[in-house]
Amino acid sequence: MSGHEEEIRGLIIDELKPYADELWIDSLGNVIAVKKGSRGSGRFMVAAHMDEIGLMVTHVDERGFIRFAPIGGWSERILPAQRVLIKSLDGKNVVRGVIGSKPPHVMKPEEAKQVIPMNNLFIDIGVSSREEAEKLGIGPGSIIVLDRDVVRLGNPDIVSGRAFDDRVGVATMIEAFKALDDHEVDVYAVATVQEEVGLKGARVAAFAIEPHVALALDVTVASDVPGVEEHEQVTKIGKGPAIKIMDGRRGSGLIAHPAVRELLIRTAKEENIPYQLEILTGGTTDASIIQLNKEGVPAGTISIPTRYIHSPVEVLSLADVENAVKLTIGFTKRLTSEWIKENLKRKIK
Numbered sequence: 001m002s003g004h005e006e007e008i009r010g011l012i013i014d015e016l017k018p019y020a021d022e023l024w025i026d027s028l029g030n031v032i033a034v035k036k037g038s039r040g041s042g043r044f045m046v047a048a049h050m051d052e053i054g055l056m057v058t059h060v061d062e063r064g065f066i067r068f069a070p071i072g073g074w075s076e077r078i079l080p081a082q083r084v085l086i087k088s089l090d091g092k093n094v095v096r097g098v099i100g101s102k103p104p105h106v107m108k109p110e111e112a113k114q115v116i117p118m119n120n121l122f123i124d125i126g127v128s129s130r131e132e133a134e135k136l137g138i139g140p141g142s143i144i145v146l147d148r149d150v151v152r153l154g155n156p157d158i159v160s161g162r163a164f165d166d167r168v169g170v171a172t173m174i175e176a177f178k179a180l181d182d183h184e185v186d187v188y189a190v191a192t193v194q195e196e197v198g199l200k201g202a203r204v205a206a207f208a209i210e211p212h213v214a215l216a217l218d219v220t221v222a223s224d225v226p227g228v229e230e231h232e233q234v235t236k237i238g239k240g241p242a243i244k245i246m247d248g249r250r251g252s253g254l255i256a257h258p259a260v261r262e263l264l265i266r267t268a269k270e271e272n273i274p275y276q277l278e279i280l281t282g283g284t285t286d287a288s289i290i291q292l293n294k295e296g297v298p299a300g301t302i303s304i305p306t307r308y309i310h311s312p313v314e315v316l317s318l319a320d321v322e323n324a325v326k327l328t329i330g331f332t333k334r335l336t337s338e339w340i341k342e343n344l345k346r347k348i349k
Helices: 006-019 130-135 164-179 200-209 258-270 318-333 337-343
Strands: 022-025 031-035 043-049 054-060 066-071 083-087 094-100 122-124 143-146 158-161 186-192 213-221 242-247 276-280 299-306 314-317
Touching (some): 006 022, 006 031, 006 164, 006 186, 043 164, 043 200, 043 318, 164 186, 164 213, 186 200, 213 276, 213 318, 258 299, 258 318, 258 337, 276 299, 299 318
Parallel strands (some): 043 213, 213 299
Antiparallel strands (some): 022 031, 031 186, 054 066, 054 143, 083 094, 083 143, 158 314, 242 299
């Protein structure tokens, strides 16, 4: 969960360490791996966030029922009746629980028709007192995630699970970093922390790296489901990674740098990689804060189309992930000192 990325950080370090020329953890918890380029003629930052949305214990009542607060952007309608995992305060124990609410048959008719507010939900861990919960190490500050495994659906290329936002971006970044062997620029692969709560990790990492160009690797909305008009679907799963044009409400997130966007499109065409163009009128990625670093950074985003984002049953296509890896590698190989000079600030007089 955001701010508590210790376990996933260890796995990422294990994956990157054999392939990195340099590797470190910064003071906020970002993992930064560097692979030197053939000419060292520029700094290219690739960011993918390792945190996921979660919940935090705020109170345990005398009967052992737990109240909680959200960390990140939850839809209240999906939380009732979910299984959860709660980590003890000392980090040594994980306790299973379920999210409960007042039974519908004792609700007033108007209550039964409404989405249950989060402050009316609670977690049941099967104990009968606050003291029992405390003996398990559960108390205010304990972190909570939903309990769900990754599974293949009827089409084995289509998988479902929690936290694809943005573990799939991290996986894409790692596989691209491993495969790079012929690139001119220095590549900084950054697994960022706390993206879901304000793009915090990417902000400080970009300040330290001072990249000349940057990409974020993240998920995007695929609303290619019944009841959604085609023009509202944003992207479709199985049709290739998405090259972002714009995100955020009214363009308040990232407006992709034209040169970065066009190089991504050219790469996809030259390497026969299927792709989609993405305009997302809500939500954003690490790229929107990286582009504002110091004097400005030309930035773009490669997105993995994903259904049911911020739920425990996110759905995506593994083929889209493989093609996102290829697109990341191809883009990196096309970054040259000449391209960077042409697309950074240019003195006119």
